[in-house]
Amino acid sequence: MQTALPKFDSVFSVDCVIFGFEEGVLKILLIERNEEPFKDWWALPGLFVAPDESIDEGAERILNELTGLSNIYMEQLYTFGDVDRHPEGRVITVAYYALIRLSGKNELHPHSRYARKAFWHPVNELPKLAFDHSLIFEKSLEKIRRRISYQPIAFELLPEKFTLTQLQNVYEAILSKKLDKRNFRKKMLNYGILKELDEKQRGVSYRAATLYKFDRRKYAKLFQKELSFMKE
Amino acid sequence: MQTALPKFDSVFSVDCVIFGFEEGVLKILLIERNEEPFKDWWALPGLFVAPDESIDEGAERILNELTGLSNIYMEQLYTFGDVDRHPEGRVITVAYYALIRLSGKNELHPHSRYARKAFWHPVNELPKLAFDHSLIFEKSLEKIRRRISYQPIAFELLPEKFTLTQLQNVYEAILSKKLDKRNFRKKMLNYGILKELDEKQRGVSYRAATLYKFDRRKYAKLFQKELSFMKE
DNA sequence: TAACTTAGTGTAGGAAATACACCTATATTC
DNA sequence: GAATATAGGTGTATTTCCTACACTAAGTTA
Structure with a gap:
Protein backbone atom coordinates (compact mmCIF):
# COMPACT_ATOMS: atom_id res chain seq x y z
CA MET A 1 0.00 0.00 0.00
CA SER A 149 -21.96 -28.91 9.09
CA TYR A 150 -20.18 -27.13 11.89
CA GLN A 151 -22.30 -24.16 12.87
CA PRO A 152 -25.92 -23.86 13.88
CA ILE A 153 -27.10 -21.74 10.99
CA ALA A 154 -30.12 -23.90 10.22
CA PHE A 155 -32.07 -22.13 12.94
CA GLU A 156 -31.78 -18.86 11.07
CA LEU A 157 -34.08 -20.25 8.41
CA LEU A 158 -36.76 -21.48 10.80
CA PRO A 159 -39.31 -19.74 12.98
CA GLU A 160 -38.37 -19.39 16.60
CA LYS A 161 -40.33 -22.51 17.48
CA PHE A 162 -39.89 -25.48 15.23
CA THR A 163 -40.21 -29.23 15.17
CA LEU A 164 -37.34 -31.64 14.78
CA THR A 165 -38.71 -32.71 11.44
CA GLN A 166 -38.64 -29.14 10.18
CA LEU A 167 -35.07 -28.83 11.36
CA GLN A 168 -34.13 -32.04 9.62
CA ASN A 169 -35.77 -30.76 6.46
CA VAL A 170 -33.53 -27.71 6.48
CA TYR A 171 -30.46 -29.89 6.76
CA GLU A 172 -31.67 -32.14 4.01
CA ALA A 173 -32.49 -29.22 1.72
CA ILE A 174 -29.11 -27.59 2.17
CA LEU A 175 -27.07 -30.76 2.01
CA SER A 176 -29.38 -32.16 -0.65
CA LYS A 177 -29.39 -35.60 0.82
CA LYS A 178 -31.67 -37.65 3.05
CA LEU A 179 -30.73 -38.12 6.66
CA ASP A 180 -31.78 -40.86 9.01
CA LYS A 181 -34.49 -39.64 11.36
CA ARG A 182 -33.37 -41.47 14.46
CA ASN A 183 -29.74 -40.60 14.08
CA PHE A 184 -30.56 -37.01 13.32
CA ARG A 185 -32.61 -36.62 16.48
CA LYS A 186 -30.13 -38.43 18.63
CA LYS A 187 -27.28 -36.27 17.47
CA MET A 188 -29.16 -33.01 17.57
CA LEU A 189 -30.55 -33.57 21.04
CA ASN A 190 -27.16 -34.72 22.29
CA TYR A 191 -25.56 -31.42 21.45
CA GLY A 192 -27.70 -29.91 24.16
CA ILE A 193 -28.42 -26.74 22.25
CA LEU A 194 -32.16 -27.27 21.85
CA LYS A 195 -34.73 -26.41 24.44
CA GLU A 196 -37.79 -28.65 24.39
CA LEU A 197 -40.94 -26.58 24.80
CA ASP A 198 -44.06 -27.50 26.64
CA GLU A 199 -45.97 -26.93 23.49
CA LYS A 200 -47.08 -28.80 20.39
CA GLN A 201 -47.38 -27.89 16.77
CA ARG A 202 -50.85 -26.57 15.87
CA GLY A 203 -53.06 -26.74 12.82
CA VAL A 204 -51.75 -29.98 11.41
CA SER A 205 -54.07 -32.78 10.38
CA TYR A 206 -52.13 -35.52 12.08
CA ARG A 207 -50.29 -36.08 15.30
CA ALA A 208 -48.74 -32.81 16.38
CA ALA A 209 -45.01 -32.72 17.02
CA THR A 210 -43.21 -31.21 19.98
CA LEU A 211 -41.81 -27.74 19.44
CA TYR A 212 -38.23 -26.79 20.20
CA LYS A 213 -36.22 -23.60 20.45
CA PHE A 214 -32.57 -23.04 19.69
CA ASP A 215 -30.87 -22.30 22.99
CA ARG A 216 -28.28 -19.63 22.22
CA ARG A 217 -27.02 -19.57 25.76
CA LYS A 218 -26.13 -23.20 25.85
CA TYR A 219 -24.63 -22.94 22.40
CA ALA A 220 -22.42 -20.06 23.50
CA LYS A 221 -21.10 -22.19 26.34
CA LEU A 222 -20.22 -25.01 24.01
CA PHE A 223 -18.93 -22.73 21.31
CA GLN A 224 -15.28 -23.48 21.85
CA LYS A 225 -15.67 -27.09 21.00
CA GLU A 226 -17.43 -26.42 17.74
CA LEU A 227 -20.04 -28.95 16.89
CA SER A 228 -19.61 -31.31 14.05
CA PHE A 229 -23.02 -31.71 12.58
CA MET A 230 -24.24 -34.23 10.16
CA LYS A 231 -21.28 -36.04 8.76
CA GLU A 232 -23.32 -38.95 7.52
CA MET B 1 -27.33 -3.42 -9.52
CA SER B 149 -8.16 -29.60 9.07
CA TYR B 150 -9.94 -30.62 5.92
CA GLN B 151 -7.66 -29.81 3.01
CA PRO B 152 -4.08 -30.75 2.29
CA ILE B 153 -2.59 -27.27 2.35
CA ALA B 154 0.28 -28.21 4.64
CA PHE B 155 2.21 -29.50 1.65
CA GLU B 156 2.27 -26.03 0.15
CA LEU B 157 4.60 -24.93 2.92
CA LEU B 158 7.05 -27.82 2.55
CA PRO B 159 9.59 -28.75 -0.08
CA GLU B 160 8.49 -31.35 -2.56
CA LYS B 161 10.14 -34.10 -0.55
CA PHE B 162 9.63 -34.02 3.18
CA THR B 163 9.67 -36.24 6.22
CA LEU B 164 6.64 -37.11 8.31
CA THR B 165 8.12 -35.21 11.21
CA GLN B 166 8.38 -32.07 9.11
CA LEU B 167 4.78 -32.50 8.05
CA GLN B 168 3.70 -32.92 11.63
CA ASN B 169 5.61 -29.78 12.55
CA VAL B 170 3.59 -27.80 10.03
CA TYR B 171 0.35 -29.05 11.53
CA GLU B 172 1.53 -28.27 15.00
CA ALA B 173 2.69 -24.80 14.08
CA ILE B 174 -0.58 -23.89 12.39
CA LEU B 175 -2.84 -25.47 14.97
CA SER B 176 -0.52 -24.37 17.75
CA LYS B 177 -0.80 -27.58 19.61
CA LYS B 178 1.20 -30.76 19.98
CA LEU B 179 0.02 -33.85 18.16
CA ASP B 180 0.74 -37.47 18.98
CA LYS B 181 3.39 -38.86 16.66
CA ARG B 182 1.94 -42.33 16.26
CA ASN B 183 -1.59 -41.13 15.71
CA PHE B 184 -0.45 -38.50 13.28
CA ARG B 185 1.45 -40.96 11.15
CA LYS B 186 -1.28 -43.55 11.24
CA LYS B 187 -3.90 -41.09 10.11
CA MET B 188 -1.78 -39.40 7.51
CA LEU B 189 -0.63 -42.64 5.92
CA ASN B 190 -4.16 -44.00 6.00
CA TYR B 191 -5.46 -41.26 3.78
CA GLY B 192 -3.35 -42.70 1.05
CA ILE B 193 -2.29 -39.36 -0.35
CA LEU B 194 1.41 -39.69 0.42
CA LYS B 195 3.91 -41.46 -1.73
CA GLU B 196 6.78 -43.03 0.15
CA LEU B 197 10.03 -42.39 -1.66
CA ASP B 198 12.99 -44.69 -1.96
CA GLU B 199 15.09 -42.00 -0.48
CA LYS B 200 16.23 -40.72 2.87
CA GLN B 201 16.81 -37.32 4.32
CA ARG B 202 20.41 -36.13 3.91
CA GLY B 203 22.78 -34.03 5.91
CA VAL B 204 21.34 -34.71 9.32
CA SER B 205 23.51 -35.77 12.21
CA TYR B 206 21.23 -38.55 13.35
CA ARG B 207 19.19 -41.30 11.83
CA ALA B 208 17.82 -40.08 8.51
CA ALA B 209 14.07 -40.21 8.00
CA THR B 210 12.23 -41.52 4.97
CA LEU B 211 11.12 -38.89 2.49
CA TYR B 212 7.57 -38.63 1.18
CA LYS B 213 5.82 -36.74 -1.58
CA PHE B 214 2.27 -35.47 -1.66
CA ASP B 215 0.46 -37.53 -4.29
CA ARG B 216 -1.87 -35.11 -6.02
CA ARG B 217 -3.32 -37.79 -8.23
CA LYS B 218 -4.49 -39.94 -5.41
CA TYR B 219 -5.77 -36.90 -3.60
CA ALA B 220 -7.82 -35.85 -6.62
CA LYS B 221 -9.43 -39.28 -6.64
CA LEU B 222 -10.42 -39.03 -3.03
CA PHE B 223 -11.38 -35.41 -3.27
CA GLN B 224 -15.09 -36.00 -3.14
CA LYS B 225 -14.95 -37.52 0.28
CA GLU B 226 -12.96 -34.67 1.74
CA LEU B 227 -10.53 -35.68 4.35
CA SER B 228 -10.96 -34.75 7.93
CA PHE B 229 -7.52 -34.15 9.28
CA MET B 230 -6.39 -33.80 12.81
CA LYS B 231 -9.38 -33.44 14.99
CA GLU B 232 -7.53 -34.40 18.10
C1' DT C 1 31.93 -49.26 21.14
C1' DA C 2 29.29 -46.30 23.84
C1' DA C 3 26.24 -42.60 23.90
C1' DC C 4 23.17 -39.63 21.76
C1' DT C 5 19.40 -38.34 18.80
C1' DT C 6 15.54 -38.91 16.10
C1' DA C 7 12.86 -42.60 13.38
C1' DG C 8 9.56 -45.70 13.57
C1' DT C 9 6.03 -48.87 15.38
C1' DG C 10 0.95 -51.40 17.88
C1' DT C 11 -2.71 -52.08 20.87
C1' DA C 12 -6.54 -51.51 23.81
C1' DG C 13 -10.47 -48.64 25.36
C1' DG C 14 -13.91 -45.28 24.49
C1' DA C 15 -16.69 -42.27 21.72
C1' DA C 16 -19.13 -41.32 17.80
C1' DA C 17 -21.25 -42.68 13.42
C1' DT C 18 -24.12 -45.77 11.06
C1' DA C 19 -27.73 -48.96 9.71
C1' DC C 20 -32.05 -50.37 10.53
C1' DA C 21 -38.13 -51.07 11.67
C1' DC C 22 -41.85 -50.70 14.45
C1' DC C 23 -45.35 -48.82 17.56
C1' DT C 24 -47.88 -44.38 18.94
C1' DA C 25 -50.65 -40.46 18.87
C1' DT C 26 -53.76 -37.48 16.62
C1' DA C 27 -57.00 -35.94 13.01
C1' DT C 28 -60.07 -37.20 9.53
C1' DT C 29 -63.39 -39.93 7.29
C1' DC C 30 -67.09 -43.05 6.92
C1' DG D 1 -66.89 -44.66 17.28
C1' DA D 2 -64.24 -47.59 14.34
C1' DA D 3 -61.16 -47.58 10.67
C1' DT D 4 -57.74 -45.24 8.22
C1' DA D 5 -54.14 -42.22 7.16
C1' DT D 6 -50.20 -39.55 8.47
C1' DA D 7 -46.38 -38.11 10.70
C1' DG D 8 -44.24 -38.53 15.52
C1' DG D 9 -41.28 -40.81 18.24
C1' DT D 10 -38.07 -44.40 19.90
C1' DG D 11 -33.32 -48.36 20.78
C1' DT D 12 -29.75 -51.43 19.75
C1' DA D 13 -25.91 -53.69 17.61
C1' DT D 14 -21.96 -52.88 14.57
C1' DT D 15 -18.36 -50.54 12.90
C1' DT D 16 -15.36 -46.96 12.46
C1' DC D 17 -12.62 -43.42 14.20
C1' DC D 18 -10.24 -41.12 17.94
C1' DT D 19 -7.26 -41.30 21.81
C1' DA D 20 -3.83 -42.48 25.05
C1' DC D 21 0.33 -44.38 25.73
C1' DA D 22 6.26 -46.26 25.62
C1' DC D 23 9.66 -48.75 23.77
C1' DT D 24 13.08 -50.48 20.21
C1' DA D 25 15.74 -49.45 15.91
C1' DA D 26 18.90 -47.03 13.16
C1' DG D 27 22.31 -43.93 12.16
C1' DT D 28 25.80 -40.35 13.72
C1' DT D 29 29.39 -38.69 16.54
C1' DA D 30 32.85 -38.87 20.04
Missing part, protein backbone atom coordinates in the same frame (compact mmCIF):
# COMPACT_ATOMS: atom_id res chain seq x y z
CA GLN A 2 1.55 3.27 -1.10
CA THR A 3 0.96 6.77 0.01
CA ALA A 4 -0.72 8.81 -2.69
CA LEU A 5 -4.11 7.38 -3.44
CA PRO A 6 -4.53 6.85 -7.14
CA LYS A 7 -7.59 8.33 -8.76
CA PHE A 8 -9.44 5.83 -10.78
CA ASP A 9 -13.11 5.39 -11.31
CA SER A 10 -13.71 2.01 -9.94
CA VAL A 11 -17.13 1.13 -8.68
CA PHE A 12 -18.12 -1.14 -5.87
CA SER A 13 -21.31 -2.96 -5.55
CA VAL A 14 -22.70 -5.36 -3.05
CA ASP A 15 -24.80 -8.31 -4.16
CA CYS A 16 -26.62 -10.58 -1.80
CA VAL A 17 -27.79 -14.16 -2.01
CA ILE A 18 -30.81 -14.25 0.28
CA PHE A 19 -31.85 -17.71 1.35
CA GLY A 20 -35.24 -18.64 2.69
CA PHE A 21 -36.88 -21.95 3.50
CA GLU A 22 -40.51 -22.53 2.63
CA GLU A 23 -42.56 -25.68 2.22
CA GLY A 24 -39.52 -27.85 2.62
CA VAL A 25 -37.71 -26.08 -0.19
CA LEU A 26 -34.65 -23.88 -0.10
CA LYS A 27 -35.19 -20.68 -2.05
CA ILE A 28 -33.38 -17.49 -2.95
CA LEU A 29 -34.76 -14.05 -3.62
CA LEU A 30 -34.24 -12.72 -7.14
CA ILE A 31 -34.99 -9.40 -8.76
CA GLU A 32 -36.28 -9.03 -12.28
CA ARG A 33 -34.20 -6.36 -13.94
CA ASN A 34 -36.00 -3.74 -15.96
CA GLU A 35 -32.96 -1.92 -17.23
CA GLU A 36 -30.03 -2.64 -19.47
CA PRO A 37 -27.73 -4.42 -19.28
CA PHE A 38 -29.45 -7.76 -18.80
CA LYS A 39 -32.92 -6.20 -19.02
CA ASP A 40 -35.59 -8.75 -18.12
CA TRP A 41 -33.06 -11.14 -16.66
CA TRP A 42 -33.17 -12.34 -13.11
CA ALA A 43 -30.42 -11.10 -10.87
CA LEU A 44 -29.30 -11.09 -7.29
CA PRO A 45 -30.41 -8.00 -5.43
CA GLY A 46 -27.56 -5.52 -5.20
CA LEU A 47 -26.63 -1.90 -4.97
CA PHE A 48 -23.67 0.41 -5.24
CA VAL A 49 -21.82 1.13 -2.07
CA ALA A 50 -22.10 4.75 -0.99
CA PRO A 51 -18.94 6.67 -0.14
CA ASP A 52 -19.92 7.00 3.47
CA GLU A 53 -21.10 3.49 4.21
CA SER A 54 -19.13 0.39 4.95
CA ILE A 55 -19.60 -2.71 2.86
CA ASP A 56 -21.49 -4.42 5.65
CA GLU A 57 -23.82 -1.46 5.87
CA GLY A 58 -24.41 -1.68 2.15
CA ALA A 59 -25.39 -5.30 2.47
CA GLU A 60 -27.74 -4.49 5.32
CA ARG A 61 -29.29 -1.77 3.20
CA ILE A 62 -30.13 -4.31 0.51
CA LEU A 63 -31.88 -6.52 2.99
CA ASN A 64 -33.68 -3.69 4.60
CA GLU A 65 -34.94 -2.25 1.34
CA LEU A 66 -36.12 -5.63 0.20
CA THR A 67 -37.64 -7.10 3.28
CA GLY A 68 -37.96 -4.30 5.80
CA LEU A 69 -36.11 -6.51 8.21
CA SER A 70 -32.92 -5.81 10.05
CA ASN A 71 -30.79 -7.93 12.32
CA ILE A 72 -30.62 -10.69 9.82
CA TYR A 73 -27.97 -13.39 9.73
CA MET A 74 -25.61 -12.24 7.06
CA GLU A 75 -22.07 -12.89 6.09
CA GLN A 76 -19.58 -11.83 3.52
CA LEU A 77 -18.99 -14.48 0.91
CA TYR A 78 -16.44 -13.45 -1.66
CA THR A 79 -15.38 -10.55 -3.84
CA PHE A 80 -15.71 -10.84 -7.58
CA GLY A 81 -13.44 -8.58 -9.53
CA ASP A 82 -12.88 -9.78 -13.04
CA VAL A 83 -12.23 -6.90 -15.38
CA ASP A 84 -15.10 -7.70 -17.70
CA ARG A 85 -17.72 -8.94 -15.30
CA HIS A 86 -19.87 -5.86 -15.94
CA PRO A 87 -20.36 -4.89 -19.58
CA GLU A 88 -20.42 -1.17 -18.89
CA GLY A 89 -17.30 -0.69 -16.87
CA ARG A 90 -15.19 -1.93 -14.06
CA VAL A 91 -17.42 -3.00 -11.22
CA ILE A 92 -16.07 -4.98 -8.35
CA THR A 93 -18.75 -6.62 -6.28
CA VAL A 94 -18.62 -7.93 -2.77
CA ALA A 95 -21.06 -10.78 -2.39
CA TYR A 96 -22.90 -11.58 0.82
CA TYR A 97 -25.33 -14.26 1.74
CA ALA A 98 -28.17 -13.97 4.21
CA LEU A 99 -30.53 -16.41 5.85
CA ILE A 100 -34.01 -15.24 6.64
CA ARG A 101 -37.10 -16.63 8.31
CA LEU A 102 -40.07 -16.94 6.01
CA SER A 103 -43.38 -16.98 7.75
CA GLY A 104 -45.42 -17.79 4.68
CA LYS A 105 -46.96 -14.33 4.52
CA ASN A 106 -45.79 -11.64 2.20
CA GLU A 107 -42.19 -11.17 3.08
CA LEU A 108 -41.37 -8.22 0.90
CA HIS A 109 -41.25 -4.75 2.23
CA PRO A 110 -44.35 -2.97 0.96
CA HIS A 111 -42.60 0.36 0.48
CA SER A 112 -39.65 -1.07 -1.29
CA ARG A 113 -38.87 -0.08 -4.82
CA TYR A 114 -38.41 -3.78 -5.34
CA ALA A 115 -41.80 -4.78 -4.03
CA ARG A 116 -43.18 -5.83 -7.39
CA LYS A 117 -40.00 -7.22 -8.83
CA ALA A 118 -38.63 -9.60 -6.25
CA PHE A 119 -39.61 -13.26 -6.11
CA TRP A 120 -38.53 -16.38 -4.34
CA HIS A 121 -37.04 -19.09 -6.54
CA PRO A 122 -36.30 -22.65 -5.45
CA VAL A 123 -32.58 -23.21 -5.72
CA ASN A 124 -33.16 -26.33 -7.75
CA GLU A 125 -34.96 -24.51 -10.53
CA LEU A 126 -33.08 -21.29 -10.95
CA PRO A 127 -33.21 -19.36 -14.20
CA LYS A 128 -30.05 -18.07 -15.83
CA LEU A 129 -28.84 -15.08 -13.91
CA ALA A 130 -27.44 -11.75 -15.05
CA PHE A 131 -23.74 -10.91 -14.88
CA ASP A 132 -21.74 -13.55 -13.01
CA HIS A 133 -24.54 -14.04 -10.53
CA SER A 134 -24.91 -17.76 -11.18
CA LEU A 135 -21.33 -18.17 -10.10
CA ILE A 136 -21.97 -16.12 -7.00
CA PHE A 137 -24.96 -18.24 -6.17
CA GLU A 138 -22.99 -21.47 -6.58
CA LYS A 139 -20.34 -20.22 -4.25
CA SER A 140 -22.91 -19.21 -1.65
CA LEU A 141 -24.48 -22.63 -1.70
CA GLU A 142 -21.12 -24.31 -1.23
CA LYS A 143 -20.49 -21.98 1.67
CA ILE A 144 -23.69 -22.70 3.54
CA ARG A 145 -23.26 -26.44 2.90
CA ARG A 146 -19.95 -26.36 4.56
CA ARG A 147 -21.04 -24.03 7.30
CA ILE A 148 -24.14 -25.94 8.31
CA GLN B 2 -28.54 -0.47 -11.54
CA THR B 3 -27.71 0.68 -14.97
CA ALA B 4 -25.82 3.96 -14.89
CA LEU B 5 -22.55 3.46 -13.15
CA PRO B 6 -22.02 6.08 -10.50
CA LYS B 7 -18.79 8.00 -10.55
CA PHE B 8 -17.07 7.98 -7.26
CA ASP B 9 -13.44 7.77 -6.44
CA SER B 10 -13.17 4.60 -4.56
CA VAL B 11 -9.88 2.84 -4.47
CA PHE B 12 -9.17 -0.84 -4.31
CA SER B 13 -6.17 -2.41 -2.91
CA VAL B 14 -5.05 -5.96 -2.44
CA ASP B 15 -3.14 -7.00 0.65
CA CYS B 16 -1.58 -10.37 1.10
CA VAL B 17 -0.68 -12.45 4.12
CA ILE B 18 2.19 -14.58 2.91
CA PHE B 19 2.93 -17.58 5.07
CA GLY B 20 6.16 -19.51 5.11
CA PHE B 21 7.52 -22.26 7.30
CA GLU B 22 11.11 -22.23 8.40
CA GLU B 23 12.97 -23.96 11.20
CA GLY B 24 9.76 -25.30 12.62
CA VAL B 25 8.23 -21.85 12.85
CA LEU B 26 5.34 -20.34 10.95
CA LYS B 27 6.20 -16.91 9.58
CA ILE B 28 4.69 -14.15 7.51
CA LEU B 29 6.33 -11.67 5.22
CA LEU B 30 6.06 -8.02 6.25
CA ILE B 31 7.14 -4.80 4.61
CA GLU B 32 8.63 -1.88 6.45
CA ARG B 33 6.80 1.22 5.25
CA ASN B 34 8.91 4.24 4.45
CA GLU B 35 6.06 6.59 3.67
CA GLU B 36 3.19 8.18 5.47
CA PRO B 37 0.75 7.15 6.69
CA PHE B 38 2.21 4.64 9.13
CA LYS B 39 5.77 5.47 8.15
CA ASP B 40 8.22 3.01 9.72
CA TRP B 41 5.45 0.63 10.68
CA TRP B 42 5.33 -2.92 9.53
CA ALA B 43 2.55 -3.77 7.08
CA LEU B 44 1.28 -6.53 4.89
CA PRO B 45 2.52 -6.26 1.34
CA GLY B 46 -0.13 -4.73 -0.85
CA LEU B 47 -0.81 -2.68 -3.92
CA PHE B 48 -3.57 -0.83 -5.70
CA VAL B 49 -5.50 -2.78 -8.25
CA ALA B 50 -4.96 -1.50 -11.77
CA PRO B 51 -7.98 -0.76 -13.93
CA ASP B 52 -7.12 -3.53 -16.34
CA GLU B 53 -6.26 -6.32 -13.93
CA SER B 54 -8.51 -8.60 -11.96
CA ILE B 55 -8.21 -8.82 -8.22
CA ASP B 56 -6.58 -12.22 -8.47
CA GLU B 57 -4.03 -10.82 -10.88
CA GLY B 58 -3.31 -8.04 -8.43
CA ALA B 59 -2.62 -10.55 -5.71
CA GLU B 60 -0.35 -12.52 -8.00
CA ARG B 61 1.49 -9.34 -8.84
CA ILE B 62 2.27 -8.77 -5.18
CA LEU B 63 3.73 -12.21 -4.84
CA ASN B 64 5.66 -11.98 -8.01
CA GLU B 65 7.17 -8.61 -7.16
CA LEU B 66 8.17 -9.81 -3.75
CA THR B 67 9.42 -13.28 -4.40
CA GLY B 68 9.80 -13.64 -8.13
CA LEU B 69 7.69 -16.74 -7.86
CA SER B 70 4.46 -17.53 -9.62
CA ASN B 71 2.08 -20.44 -9.35
CA ILE B 72 1.82 -20.07 -5.65
CA TYR B 73 -1.01 -21.38 -3.54
CA MET B 74 -3.15 -18.34 -2.92
CA GLU B 75 -6.67 -17.68 -1.94
CA GLN B 76 -8.94 -14.78 -1.33
CA LEU B 77 -9.61 -14.25 2.33
CA TYR B 78 -11.98 -11.38 2.98
CA THR B 79 -12.70 -7.82 1.91
CA PHE B 80 -12.27 -5.03 4.40
CA GLY B 81 -14.29 -1.95 3.67
CA ASP B 82 -14.79 0.19 6.71
CA VAL B 83 -15.11 3.81 5.80
CA ASP B 84 -12.19 4.96 7.91
CA ARG B 85 -9.79 2.10 7.57
CA HIS B 86 -7.38 4.27 5.59
CA PRO B 87 -6.65 7.73 7.01
CA GLU B 88 -6.34 9.38 3.62
CA GLY B 89 -9.51 8.31 1.91
CA ARG B 90 -11.81 5.48 1.13
CA VAL B 91 -9.79 2.41 0.37
CA ILE B 92 -11.39 -0.97 0.20
CA THR B 93 -8.95 -3.81 0.37
CA VAL B 94 -9.32 -7.38 -0.70
CA ALA B 95 -7.13 -9.58 1.43
CA TYR B 96 -5.50 -12.77 0.21
CA TYR B 97 -3.32 -15.30 1.86
CA ALA B 98 -0.59 -17.33 0.24
CA LEU B 99 1.50 -20.29 1.29
CA ILE B 100 5.01 -20.53 -0.01
CA ARG B 101 7.88 -22.95 0.18
CA LEU B 102 10.92 -21.54 1.87
CA SER B 103 14.14 -23.23 0.97
CA GLY B 104 16.26 -21.42 3.49
CA LYS B 105 18.09 -19.39 0.84
CA ASN B 106 17.25 -15.83 0.05
CA GLU B 107 13.61 -15.91 -0.90
CA LEU B 108 13.12 -12.32 -1.95
CA HIS B 109 13.19 -11.31 -5.52
CA PRO B 110 16.47 -9.53 -6.11
CA HIS B 111 15.00 -7.03 -8.55
CA SER B 112 12.05 -6.18 -6.41
CA ARG B 113 11.52 -2.70 -5.11
CA TYR B 114 10.82 -4.46 -1.86
CA ALA B 115 14.06 -6.40 -1.73
CA ARG B 116 15.50 -4.46 1.18
CA LYS B 117 12.29 -3.86 3.05
CA ALA B 118 10.63 -7.23 3.37
CA PHE B 119 11.34 -9.61 6.22
CA TRP B 120 9.94 -12.80 7.62
CA HIS B 121 8.37 -12.55 11.06
CA PRO B 122 7.33 -15.49 13.23
CA VAL B 123 3.58 -15.28 13.71
CA ASN B 124 4.03 -15.58 17.46
CA GLU B 125 6.10 -12.41 17.72
CA LEU B 126 4.48 -9.99 15.34
CA PRO B 127 4.90 -6.25 15.77
CA LYS B 128 1.91 -3.93 15.60
CA LEU B 129 0.84 -3.57 12.04
CA ALA B 130 -0.28 -0.56 10.02
CA PHE B 131 -3.91 0.10 9.12
CA ASP B 132 -6.18 -2.82 10.04
CA HIS B 133 -3.54 -5.30 9.04
CA SER B 134 -3.43 -7.02 12.41
CA LEU B 135 -7.08 -7.84 11.96
CA ILE B 136 -6.42 -9.16 8.48
CA PHE B 137 -3.63 -11.32 9.78
CA GLU B 138 -5.82 -12.75 12.56
CA LYS B 139 -8.46 -13.66 10.07
CA SER B 140 -5.96 -15.33 7.78
CA LEU B 141 -4.63 -17.45 10.61
CA GLU B 142 -8.13 -18.56 11.54
CA LYS B 143 -8.72 -19.44 7.94
CA ILE B 144 -5.68 -21.63 7.49
CA ARG B 145 -6.34 -23.28 10.83
CA ARG B 146 -9.75 -24.28 9.70
CA ARG B 147 -8.61 -25.19 6.23
CA ILE B 148 -5.72 -27.38 7.23
